[in-house]
Structure formats: C-alpha cells, structure tokens
Amino acid sequence: MSQPVDSAVSAVRTYVEQHRAAFLDDLAEWLRIPSVSAQPDHAPDVRRSADWLAAKLQETGFATTEVWETPGAPAVFAEWPSDDPEAPTVLVYGHHDVQPAAREDGWDSEPFEPLVRGNRLYARGAADDKGQVFFHTLGVRAHLAVTGRTAPAVHLKLLIEGEEESGSPHFRALVEERANRLAADAVIVSDTGMWSEDTPTVCTGMRGLAECEIRLFGPDQDIHSGSFGGAVPNPATAAARLVAALHDEHARVRVPGFYDGIVELTDQERELFAELPFDEAAWLRTAKSYATQGEAGHTTLERIWARPTAEVNGIGGGYQGPGSKTIVPSSAMVKLSFRLVAGQDPGHIEKAVRAWAAEQVPAGIRQEITFTGSTRPCLTPLDHPALQSVVRAMGRAFDKPVRFTREGGSGPAADLQEVLGVSVLFLGISVPSDGWHAPNEKVELDLLLKGVETTAYLWSDLAEHWRRAP
Amino acid sequence: MSQPVDSAVSAVRTYVEQHRAAFLDDLAEWLRIPSVSAQPDHAPDVRRSADWLAAKLQETGFATTEVWETPGAPAVFAEWPSDDPEAPTVLVYGHHDVQPAAREDGWDSEPFEPLVRGNRLYARGAADDKGQVFFHTLGVRAHLAVTGRTAPAVHLKLLIEGEEESGSPHFRALVEERANRLAADAVIVSDTGMWSEDTPTVCTGMRGLAECEIRLFGPDQDIHSGSFGGAVPNPATAAARLVAALHDEHARVRVPGFYDGIVELTDQERELFAELPFDEAAWLRTAKSYATQGEAGHTTLERIWARPTAEVNGIGGGYQGPGSKTIVPSSAMVKLSFRLVAGQDPGHIEKAVRAWAAEQVPAGIRQEITFTGSTRPCLTPLDHPALQSVVRAMGRAFDKPVRFTREGGSGPAADLQEVLGVSVLFLGISVPSDGWHAPNEKVELDLLLKGVETTAYLWSDLAEHWRRAP
Structure with missing residues (x-):
C-alpha cells in the first residue's frame, strides 16, 4: 500500500x-x-x-x-x-x-x-x-x-x-x-x-497546575530600619522564609498531603523515559540554565514530566530601585505555582497549601492568599x-x-x-x-x-x- | 542665678x-x-x-x-x-x-x-x-x-x-x-x-551600618515553569533561602563572626534603658507594627539601640505584575542592611557577609554582591x-x-x-x-x-x- x-x-x-x-x-x-x-x-x-x-x-x-x-x-x-x-x-x-x-x-x-x-x-x-x-x-x-x-x-x-x-x-x-x-x-x-x-x-x-499569590503585610507603611528594624517582624523576611520552607533538603515539597494519592511512575514508564535520547547538557542549554536540581531519586525527565513541583514565579517587597533605602518594608508578595500529576486534585492542593501557608505566618504579620487559577492533570x-x-x-x-x-x-x-x-x-x-x-x-x-x-x-x-x- | x-x-x-x-x-x-x-x-x-x-x-x-x-x-x-x-x-x-x-x-x-x-x-x-x-x-x-x-x-x-x-x-x-x-x-x-x-x-x-545588594542569576532568561521548573535551580528560591538563612531561631544573625568583639551592654546601661518611660504598645503604634520580635534575651530598646541587626530592605525577582506568569525567573535580588554597634567594623562585617553569602549559593546560580555604603558605629x-x-x-x-x-x-x-x-x-x-x-x-x-x-x-x-x- x-x-x-x-x-x-x-x-x-x-x-x-x-x-x-x-x-x-x-x-x-x-x-x-x-x-x-x-x-x-x-x-x-x-x-x-x-x-x-x-x-x-x-x-x-x-x-x-x-x-x-x-x-x-x-x-x-x-x-x-x-x-x-x-x-x-x-x-x-x-x-x-x-x-x-x-x-x-x-x-x-x-x-x-x-x-x-x-x-x-x-x-x-x-x-x-x-x-x-x-x-x-x-x-x-x-x-x-x-x-x-x-x-x-x-x-x-x-x-x-x-x-x-x-x-x-x-x-x-x-x-x-x-x-x-x-x-x-x-x-x-x-x-x-x-x-x-x-x-x-x-x-x-x-501536568496540572495550581497557582496562588501570597501577600504578607507588616507595618502599615515602610518604616526606618534603624529606628525599628530588628525589633518588629519584616514581611519580606516572612515571605523569604515561607519560600524557603516550601522544599525539604531532598527538594520534596513540604506542604503536608501534597503527594497523597499521586499516580507513581511504573518501572516500565521509567525505562521508557530513560530510553529517549536525552542529552542533559543540550537540555540545560535549552533551559538556558547551569545545573540540574530537583526531587531526589528522580531523573530530570521524571522531574519535569511525572513529578509534582512547587515553583516561585515571582517575589517582591520593599525597595527595588537603584541604590539603597534603609526601611523595613510594609508588605511583600510571593507568586507560587504547583505542577500536579495524575492523582492530584487542584482543589485538595489549594486546601493543603492554604493550611500550610497559614502556619508559616509569624506574629505581627497578616497574610492574604489568593488562588488565581488551576488546571487538572x-x-x-x-x-x-x-x-x-x-x-x-x-x-x-x-x-x-x-x-x-x-x-x-x-x-x-x-x-x-x-x-x-x-x-x-x-x-x-x-x-x-x-x-x-x-x-x-x-x-x-x-x-x-x-x-x-x-x-x-x-x-x-x-x-x-x-x-x-x- | x-x-x-x-x-x-x-x-x-x-x-x-x-x-x-x-x-x-x-x-x-x-x-x-x-x-x-x-x-x-x-x-x-x-x-x-x-x-x-x-x-x-x-x-x-x-x-x-x-x-x-x-x-x-x-x-x-x-x-x-x-x-x-x-x-x-x-x-x-x-x-x-x-x-x-x-x-x-x-x-x-x-x-x-x-x-x-x-x-x-x-x-x-x-x-x-x-x-x-x-x-x-x-x-x-x-x-x-x-x-x-x-x-x-x-x-x-x-x-x-x-x-x-x-x-x-x-x-x-x-x-x-x-x-x-x-x-x-x-x-x-x-x-x-x-x-x-x-x-x-x-x-x-x-549604630553603624553596612549595606549590600545581592543579585542571583539563574537561567539566562525567564523560562517556562512547566517545561523546566523543578529540574533547574530558581534564583528567586535561592534569594529567599539566603534571606531565611540570615537569622537563627533566636533572631540572632547567623553570619559567622558577626558578633565578634562587640561592646556588650553593662548591667547599669540595661537598667538605665529599663528606667525610661517605655510604652511598648505606644511604640508599636509609632512603628505602625503589630508585634515585637527580635534577638532573644534583649528588650525592644536594647534591640534597636545597642544590638546589631540584619534587615531585608528589598527583595525582588520574577513576575510581580497582575495575574500570574508561569516562569522560572532569570534573576532575583535582595537588598540587605546590617546595623552595627561599637566594636564592629564595617570592613570586617563586609568580609564576613561576603564569605557567608558565598556559601549560600546553590549549584547553577551565580551570585554578585555589592556593598553600597557603610557607616561606623x-x-x-x-x-x-x-x-x-x-x-x-x-x-x-x-x-x-x-x-x-x-x-x-x-x-x-x-x-x-x-x-x-x-x-x-x-x-x-x-x-x-x-x-x-x-x-x-x-x-x-x-x-x-x-x-x-x-x-x-x-x-x-x-x-x-x-x-x-x-
């Protein structure tokens, strides 16, 4: 034919x-x-x-x-x-x-x-x-x-x-x-x-996706870091600590319940991935990046195709202009996105992230969290x-x-x-x-x-x- | 008279x-x-x-x-x-x-x-x-x-x-x-x-002051967080971890050598501070803040007058506009300032912070640190x-x-x-x-x-x- x-x-x-x-x-x-x-x-x-x-x-x-x-x-x-x-x-x-x-x-x-x-x-x-x-x-x-x-x-x-x-x-x-x-x-x-x-x-x-923006509010306005710094909580520090708390030392997401019920890769699927002509150096060039890192026990292809992740898409707070400004900023913001795999439900992930984030807020800081969109895997x-x-x-x-x-x-x-x-x-x-x-x-x-x-x-x-x- | x-x-x-x-x-x-x-x-x-x-x-x-x-x-x-x-x-x-x-x-x-x-x-x-x-x-x-x-x-x-x-x-x-x-x-x-x-x-x-800006560079440009996220280092995450590493659980600055040689308060000076008509609730209103926090074992007045501190004045990286953008950002930035007390030399602090910051950089991230000014106590x-x-x-x-x-x-x-x-x-x-x-x-x-x-x-x-x- x-x-x-x-x-x-x-x-x-x-x-x-x-x-x-x-x-x-x-x-x-x-x-x-x-x-x-x-x-x-x-x-x-x-x-x-x-x-x-x-x-x-x-x-x-x-x-x-x-x-x-x-x-x-x-x-x-x-x-x-x-x-x-x-x-x-x-x-x-x-x-x-x-x-x-x-x-x-x-x-x-x-x-x-x-x-x-x-x-x-x-x-x-x-x-x-x-x-x-x-x-x-x-x-x-x-x-x-x-x-x-x-x-x-x-x-x-x-x-x-x-x-x-x-x-x-x-x-x-x-x-x-x-x-x-x-x-x-x-x-x-x-x-x-x-x-x-x-x-x-x-x-x-x-993969699916759950996205949120977390806003952290400290002083009602920017305040002098010499007069007040070191004695009141700083929302930029709180934002940074929240991000730092996202992953453990094995690059696994620390949000309790995050991995519950996910469809794990079979050995056969892992072999199929491993057989693809994957050139990590070439992939890194495409990623315009200088190192691989990620969840322990998984290859790069597994990490990007079949494992759920948490990523910081944006962070901001305080003075970002030229030179310096000695303030404790009034607020800070973090945009996070979570990639989800089969078995994860965006609604459950939102609940889990909200519960986890609420536990990261220090005294004197107010937190607002908004989920801006979700997609199923x-x-x-x-x-x-x-x-x-x-x-x-x-x-x-x-x-x-x-x-x-x-x-x-x-x-x-x-x-x-x-x-x-x-x-x-x-x-x-x-x-x-x-x-x-x-x-x-x-x-x-x-x-x-x-x-x-x-x-x-x-x-x-x-x-x-x-x-x-x- | x-x-x-x-x-x-x-x-x-x-x-x-x-x-x-x-x-x-x-x-x-x-x-x-x-x-x-x-x-x-x-x-x-x-x-x-x-x-x-x-x-x-x-x-x-x-x-x-x-x-x-x-x-x-x-x-x-x-x-x-x-x-x-x-x-x-x-x-x-x-x-x-x-x-x-x-x-x-x-x-x-x-x-x-x-x-x-x-x-x-x-x-x-x-x-x-x-x-x-x-x-x-x-x-x-x-x-x-x-x-x-x-x-x-x-x-x-x-x-x-x-x-x-x-x-x-x-x-x-x-x-x-x-x-x-x-x-x-x-x-x-x-x-x-x-x-x-x-x-x-x-x-x-x-107090004296040492100020720096730390820039962290990851991918050569913003990259898709779905295609690459979770498998390459994120400079915004690195910036957040650096900030989170600044203090220990007692709110003491973790930079090795930071407290070396400082003139500690005498008991008499601590009493003099304690005798001032300090109203913490009123002070908090002036600070437009909602809680005190700071170095363990010290009062608020001691923290702001006689103890050295590290503060985040600004942090930024990735997408900060409205809505969301699913990227791994190309770079992130942190502005830090350190308040110094008698016995601390800004030159020594700069060296100590540089050495500490260099140890916080993960593989695949490039760091630039610039000291933008210093003042002696x-x-x-x-x-x-x-x-x-x-x-x-x-x-x-x-x-x-x-x-x-x-x-x-x-x-x-x-x-x-x-x-x-x-x-x-x-x-x-x-x-x-x-x-x-x-x-x-x-x-x-x-x-x-x-x-x-x-x-x-x-x-x-x-x-x-x-x-x-x-």
Missing part, C-alpha cells in the same frame, strides 16, 4: 507549499494582536484576537463560527460537519491568548511584531499557541484538496479559549455549559510539543485507537517513527476529558527551544508545516480506522 | 517668635528641592540643595560658605569664627540629602510640597535632616541678638553632607582631605531624635564637659530634665570622631513619630523651635564652661 500513500503525501506537500506564503502572512497578522490574558489592559486585544480567529475560520470554510463569552476572555468555537454522518467527531483544543511579553524582558525584536529569521518565525504566541492552532486551518484545506472532499472525513469542531495563560479560570464552566455543542468522540489538544526536530513524538500526559490511555491514527499521520508527515513523551506544562485538557467523558490526545509540533513564556519565542517553520501536513492525513486516517461507538 | 537665666530665655523666645514665619518659609523653600541622593536622576537636585544652603548660610552671616565637591554629591561647609580667639571650636554635622519619596508610597500630600497641618510641617526631609540642620541658622542669629555679640561665642563650623542617605560613600575621604579646615574641639551632630515630645533626651551613641563618653553644656542648653529650652538615650539609626559621626580625633555629641529634636524614611515624614514645629532655642543658649554655655585645651 506504499504507492497510494506516497502520492497522497506528495499531493499534500505540493498543496502546502503553494499556500505557505498566504498562511504565514495570515498567522503574522494574528500574532500582531497582543492577546495577553493576564494583563487587564490587554482585554480588548484578547477580544480582537477572538474576533480575528472567528472570521478566519469562517473564511477557511467552517460551517459555524462563534465567539463564546465567558466572565473573562472570550473563546472561539467552530464546527464543520462531515458529509459522512457515521464519521467520528473530533474536538480540537487550543488557545488564542498569550503570555505577557515586553521588549525589555530580553527580546531581540518586538514580541508582537512577527519576524522571520532563517527558518524561524519569532513572536509571542508563535508556538504557544497561535501557530499550533493555526496549522489546523491550512491542514483541513489540504485534507479536502487532496481527497477531493467538500467536507472533512470527520465531524470537526474547534474550541480555542482565551484564558489558558491565566489558568483557564472559566474554562470548565464554559465546557459544562456548552457540553452539548462540544460533544465529541475524542479531543485533540494542539498546545504541546515534541521531543525535538529530529524525534517526532506524541505526548500522553500533561491528565494522562491518555496508550491503547486508544485514535492515538494510533495520530501516530500514523505524524509518521507520514515526518517520515520517521513516532515515540511517546509527556508534557511538563499544563492545559485544561483534563477538564475536557472529565466533562465530555472522552479521551484526550495531543498533537503538537513545538520543540523545547521554542521559548514558551520566554523572550524570543519562535516556531520552526518546517515543523509548523509538518503540523499542517499531519492534520491533512489525520482526518482521513481517523475516519478510516475509528468508527463511532454504535 | 535664676533671674538672669529667665530673662535670657525670655529674650530668646521673643526673638524666635518674631522670626518664626520667615524661618519656616525659608525651610519650606529648601524642602521643595527633592535632593534624593540614592536616585541618580536627582543628582541635579542634590546640587541645587547644596547651592541653596550655601547661599542661605552666607545670608545668615557665616564668614565663609563653600560647596565642597566629592566624587558623588556635594557637601556644604560654612565657618563663622568667634571674636574670642580662645573659644572652643564646634563643628556641626548634618546632611542636606533625603530619602526617596513618591506620593504613591502612601503620602497624603506631595512629599516635596511642604504642608503645615496643625502644628506639624509635612515634607520629605522635614525632620531627616533639613529641619534639624536649619534650626542652627536661626539659632545662631538668636544667640547673637540676645547676647549683643557680632560673632558667636564659639568658633562655629558647619559641615552638611549630601550623601548621608546613600551611606556617605565619600564622606570619610572628604573629612580626611579637609581635616585641617574641619579641625574642631567637638562635633555636634544634628541628625538624631529625642525620646518624645515630653521627654527631652540627649543621644549618646549611634559610635558612642559618646558620658563625662564629656561639652555634653553637659548640651544637656543644660536643652534643659533651659524645654524647661525639663534631660535624659540619655541612644540612636538605632546610623550616621557618619564615627568618621568625624575617628579622623578629627574629637568627641561627638548629639543634638536632635525629632521624635519617633516623625516618620523618617517613611511616607508623611513631618517635624513638630514646637520642637523645631526648641532646637533653635537650644543652640541660642548652647554657644554661650560652651564658651563659658569649656575652654580649649592649651
């Missing part, structure tokens, strides 16, 4: 090459919209981003495109029914909001002015996640063009949310409210990455038939065997899994060097087009090998 | 009352100059402040007024010789620079727009230290007016520096370079306070004859017995003591509620004028009771 495959591949590649320039122009237009969901002053941009995407999906041919309101930022929904009523329904998930970015954070170019250098497209959101949402538009067109169809081989739905980078605070409620419209046989999440440019992989799990069953379709489609696009990984980051995929009662699969083409959440985020253009190509094969493969449950 | 004293007091008070309005107008003009030495963009203002003061001292009658350049901010020197060649020489020390201040820090009015409300003058520098420098101008005029002299009873010199709030980095070199011009029989520092409005006191010692001998003159002059101005305190804050007085080889006395009228280094700094107008009055008596008393060593 190799000849027909090859000719399909060739046809898809020709189609993608012909439409590449217009596709990249459109993506650049979208990337220019600074849809930063964490910053309230960018709320109009997040809305503009949703409107832009809805219009573009309509232009692509989706039968229905809608902007769905939430109490926060809007999501985009689109639907394109198959002409085969018995075809399975696939819901593609992604997000159109992006992380904060400013030139002075260390960007070599404007984060919201897309720039192609060599074979890379630089912009905030290029990989996380606009690029990976956008490959579905050209992908479904290629699928139609080379199969001669007028509608996709599967019932295709897209749900592209606008608050993923803010912890998806309203996503679960939206999915619950719209569960009928979102009903599907499987979810395909395009918001992850693969092992490397040379090693295409499919991700089988994502998820794991895909390795024997899911649709997973095999994804692996085959990716294998054709990349001309290489496809391996399995997990993702250390977090997405609201687990909510879809739970509310819709279906399995979640992952299809992403981003690589670790893409710089998610960092300055100079980019996407590799070759891989972006492999993403287009993969979906061009995927819908046919799914329709052929996986029928709806009767 | 009470009748002549009373008439002198009455004459001084009448003189002060007559000149009060013009005196306050002039002071307000000076307070409008935002002479913040810690902020480089205010350098022109610090210079303007020096020029303003030099002109004002010339107008007051000083024979010589000079602006002295340093590698940093300029100082002001003024000299007014006595017509009695055998009179002692007194050098008054103060500073014309101020702490940083911004309306949004919690000020009820503009910090550099002086405002009289009731019997208080609000402005950055009202008490620390422009107000307390400025009472010497009207004081010497009152001294001349009521004694009928055309020159002061003592040889009077003023040295008003411009970098005190930045740790006086060039002060010692300036004093060494100009030691001949500064030669005096005693130094009077007007940069401290007294116990309370009702309890006039003379300060007999000041000092203690005045209680039996100094000039101290008795200060006590008598203050007693006349306040109509009350004068007690002894120490000062928890720091000033470069010890450098004057060491370089010029003379004793240092303290004459200050500020009270703890004046809000030094804090929003809504103010000076009590009644006390400010008692400062004027004290100096009007002081120069005569000194000339009468204390002759130059032959």
Whole structure:
C-alpha cells in the first residue's frame, strides 16, 4: 500500500507549499494582536484576537463560527460537519491568548511584531499557541484538496479559549455549559510539543497546575530600619522564609498531603523515559540554565514530566530601585505555582497549601492568599485507537517513527476529558527551544508545516480506522 | 542665678517668635528641592540643595560658605569664627540629602510640597535632616541678638553632607582631605531624635551600618515553569533561602563572626534603658507594627539601640505584575542592611557577609554582591564637659530634665570622631513619630523651635564652661 500513500503525501506537500506564503502572512497578522490574558489592559486585544480567529475560520470554510463569552476572555468555537454522518467527531483544543511579553524582558525584536529569521518565525504566541492552532486551518484545506472532499472525513469542531495563560479560570464552566455543542468522540489538544526536530513524538500526559499569590503585610507603611528594624517582624523576611520552607533538603515539597494519592511512575514508564535520547547538557542549554536540581531519586525527565513541583514565579517587597533605602518594608508578595500529576486534585492542593501557608505566618504579620487559577492533570490511555491514527499521520508527515513523551506544562485538557467523558490526545509540533513564556519565542517553520501536513492525513486516517461507538 | 537665666530665655523666645514665619518659609523653600541622593536622576537636585544652603548660610552671616565637591554629591561647609580667639571650636554635622519619596508610597500630600497641618510641617526631609540642620541658622542669629555679640561665642563650623542617605560613600575621604579646615574641639551632630515630645533626651551613641545588594542569576532568561521548573535551580528560591538563612531561631544573625568583639551592654546601661518611660504598645503604634520580635534575651530598646541587626530592605525577582506568569525567573535580588554597634567594623562585617553569602549559593546560580555604603558605629563618653553644656542648653529650652538615650539609626559621626580625633555629641529634636524614611515624614514645629532655642543658649554655655585645651 506504499504507492497510494506516497502520492497522497506528495499531493499534500505540493498543496502546502503553494499556500505557505498566504498562511504565514495570515498567522503574522494574528500574532500582531497582543492577546495577553493576564494583563487587564490587554482585554480588548484578547477580544480582537477572538474576533480575528472567528472570521478566519469562517473564511477557511467552517460551517459555524462563534465567539463564546465567558466572565473573562472570550473563546472561539467552530464546527464543520462531515458529509459522512457515521464519521467520528473530533474536538480540537487550543488557545488564542498569550503570555505577557515586553521588549525589555530580553527580546531581540518586538514580541508582537512577527519576524522571520532563517527558518524561524519569532513572536509571542508563535508556538504557544497561535501557530499550533493555526496549522489546523491550512491542514483541513489540504485534507479536502487532496481527497477531493467538500467536507472533512470527520465531524470537526474547534474550541480555542482565551484564558489558558491565566489558568483557564472559566474554562470548565464554559465546557459544562456548552457540553452539548462540544460533544465529541475524542479531543485533540494542539498546545504541546515534541521531543525535538529530529524525534517526532506524541505526548500522553500533561501536568496540572495550581497557582496562588501570597501577600504578607507588616507595618502599615515602610518604616526606618534603624529606628525599628530588628525589633518588629519584616514581611519580606516572612515571605523569604515561607519560600524557603516550601522544599525539604531532598527538594520534596513540604506542604503536608501534597503527594497523597499521586499516580507513581511504573518501572516500565521509567525505562521508557530513560530510553529517549536525552542529552542533559543540550537540555540545560535549552533551559538556558547551569545545573540540574530537583526531587531526589528522580531523573530530570521524571522531574519535569511525572513529578509534582512547587515553583516561585515571582517575589517582591520593599525597595527595588537603584541604590539603597534603609526601611523595613510594609508588605511583600510571593507568586507560587504547583505542577500536579495524575492523582492530584487542584482543589485538595489549594486546601493543603492554604493550611500550610497559614502556619508559616509569624506574629505581627497578616497574610492574604489568593488562588488565581488551576488546571487538572491528565494522562491518555496508550491503547486508544485514535492515538494510533495520530501516530500514523505524524509518521507520514515526518517520515520517521513516532515515540511517546509527556508534557511538563499544563492545559485544561483534563477538564475536557472529565466533562465530555472522552479521551484526550495531543498533537503538537513545538520543540523545547521554542521559548514558551520566554523572550524570543519562535516556531520552526518546517515543523509548523509538518503540523499542517499531519492534520491533512489525520482526518482521513481517523475516519478510516475509528468508527463511532454504535 | 535664676533671674538672669529667665530673662535670657525670655529674650530668646521673643526673638524666635518674631522670626518664626520667615524661618519656616525659608525651610519650606529648601524642602521643595527633592535632593534624593540614592536616585541618580536627582543628582541635579542634590546640587541645587547644596547651592541653596550655601547661599542661605552666607545670608545668615557665616564668614565663609563653600560647596565642597566629592566624587558623588556635594557637601556644604560654612565657618563663622568667634571674636574670642580662645573659644572652643564646634563643628556641626548634618546632611542636606533625603530619602526617596513618591506620593504613591502612601503620602497624603506631595512629599516635596511642604504642608503645615496643625502644628506639624509635612515634607520629605522635614525632620531627616533639613529641619534639624536649619534650626542652627536661626539659632545662631538668636544667640547673637540676645547676647549683643557680632560673632558667636564659639568658633562655629558647619559641615552638611549630601550623601548621608546613600551611606556617605565619600564622606570619610572628604573629612580626611579637609581635616585641617574641619579641625574642631567637638562635633555636634544634628541628625538624631529625642525620646518624645515630653521627654527631652540627649543621644549618646549611634549604630553603624553596612549595606549590600545581592543579585542571583539563574537561567539566562525567564523560562517556562512547566517545561523546566523543578529540574533547574530558581534564583528567586535561592534569594529567599539566603534571606531565611540570615537569622537563627533566636533572631540572632547567623553570619559567622558577626558578633565578634562587640561592646556588650553593662548591667547599669540595661537598667538605665529599663528606667525610661517605655510604652511598648505606644511604640508599636509609632512603628505602625503589630508585634515585637527580635534577638532573644534583649528588650525592644536594647534591640534597636545597642544590638546589631540584619534587615531585608528589598527583595525582588520574577513576575510581580497582575495575574500570574508561569516562569522560572532569570534573576532575583535582595537588598540587605546590617546595623552595627561599637566594636564592629564595617570592613570586617563586609568580609564576613561576603564569605557567608558565598556559601549560600546553590549549584547553577551565580551570585554578585555589592556593598553600597557603610557607616561606623559610635558612642559618646558620658563625662564629656561639652555634653553637659548640651544637656543644660536643652534643659533651659524645654524647661525639663534631660535624659540619655541612644540612636538605632546610623550616621557618619564615627568618621568625624575617628579622623578629627574629637568627641561627638548629639543634638536632635525629632521624635519617633516623625516618620523618617517613611511616607508623611513631618517635624513638630514646637520642637523645631526648641532646637533653635537650644543652640541660642548652647554657644554661650560652651564658651563659658569649656575652654580649649592649651
């Protein structure tokens, strides 16, 4: 059966090459919209981003495109029914909001002015996640063009949310409210990455996330450190001690109950991780870091894929300007995030962290703790038939065997899994060097087009090998 | 001898009352100059402040007024010789620079727009230290007016520096370079306070200060906390652990060698402290704080006056904006200050802190430590004859017995003591509620004028009771 495959591949590649320039122009237009969901002053941009995407999906041919309101930022929904009523329904998930970015954070170019250098497209959101949402538009067109169809081989739905980078605070409620419209046989999440440019992989799990901000209040105002220091509690010291108390000497999180009920790695999974071509020195270069460290008894891959962690994302208090200011600061702040693995529930973790944090407050300091968002962890069953379709489609696009990984980051995929009662699969083409959440985020253009190509094969493969449950 | 004293007091008070309005107008003009030495963009203002003061001292009658350049901010020197060649020489020390201040820090009015409300003058520098420098101008005029002299009873010199709030980095070199011009029989520092409005006191010692900024560098840029967190070191965590390691469970500073050689309080001094009318609840209100804490085995007064401390003045790293950002930050920063007591040398403390800090750095984190300024501690001998003159002059101005305190804050007085080889006395009228280094700094107008009055008596008393060593 190799000849027909090859000719399909060739046809898809020709189609993608012909439409590449217009596709990249459109993506650049979208990337220019600074849809930063964490910053309230960018709320109009997040809305503009949703409107832009809805219009573009309509232009692509989706039968229905809608902007769905939430109490926060809007999501985009689109639907394109198959002409085969018995075809399975696939819901593609992604997000159109992006992380904060400013030139002075260390960007070599404007984060919201897309720039192609060599074979890379630089912009905030290029990989996380606009690029990976956008490959579905050209992908479904290629699928139609080379199969001669007028509608996709599967019932295709897209749900592209606008608050993923803010912890998806309203996503679960939206999915619950719209569960009928979102009903599907499987979810395909395009918001992850693969092992490397040379090693295409499919991700089988994502960590969850619980985020909080802890504010510590001492004196009613900054006070003189000579007149009062050493005799009253300092909230910056309290903040530092709280952070220092987060981990024990084995880098395990000290919050009581934190590890309760987690799904531990099997020996087989640990071996699978160990067999991947992991080059720690190269990984450190990608991490732009100078040492590995982490939970005792685990490898780096285990630490980032399969172990829960606690991280300080920000800390602040007192005078941070030039020179010195001899004060006891009035307040201090810590932003913490906890990555969760299967078996951990964000609600339980919030309770555990609140109880632990309350015990860290010294006399004379007032503490306020706010949980700013949470995401459940998820794991895909390795024997899911649709997973095999994804692996085959990716294998054709990349001309290489496809391996399995997990993702250390977090997405609201687990909510879809739970509310819709279906399995979640992952299809992403981003690589670790893409710089998610960092300055100079980019996407590799070759891989972006492999993403287009993969979906061009995927819908046919799914329709052929996986029928709806009767 | 009470009748002549009373008439002198009455004459001084009448003189002060007559000149009060013009005196306050002039002071307000000076307070409008935002002479913040810690902020480089205010350098022109610090210079303007020096020029303003030099002109004002010339107008007051000083024979010589000079602006002295340093590698940093300029100082002001003024000299007014006595017509009695055998009179002692007194050098008054103060500073014309101020702490940083911004309306949004919690000020009820503009910090550099002086405002009289009731019997208080609000402005950055009202008490620390422009107000307390400025009472010497009207004081010497009152001294001349009521004694009928055309020159002061003592040889009077003023040295008003411009970098005190930045740790006086060039002060010692300036004093060494100009030691001949500064030669005096005693130094009077007007940069401290007294116990309370009702309890006039003379300060007999000041703590020293060593300040540093420690920067911790992790990843070359902010990196995704999901992809990398928990597997590489986080500089914000390292900063927090460093701060947490500063004190032991008895609130003693853990830096090895920190307490070596310090002059411990005698039992008599501890009793003297204990006899002061100290109301801890009232003190806490002044400190705008909600609990006392500090080195075990010491009272609050001992902790702030006679024990060395380590304090966090600022901490920062990672994302501090609204919402969340799931990163491992690239860097973090801590500003620390150490208050020192007699027997501690800032140079030794710097070495000890550097050695200690170097041991706190985890693998993969780079540390930079910068010492931004230091001040020596000092203690005045209680039996100094000039101290008795200060006590008598203050007693006349306040109509009350004068007690002894120490000062928890720091000033470069010890450098004057060491370089010029003379004793240092303290004459200050500020009270703890004046809000030094804090929003809504103010000076009590009644006390400010008692400062004027004290100096009007002081120069005569000194000339009468204390002759130059032959």
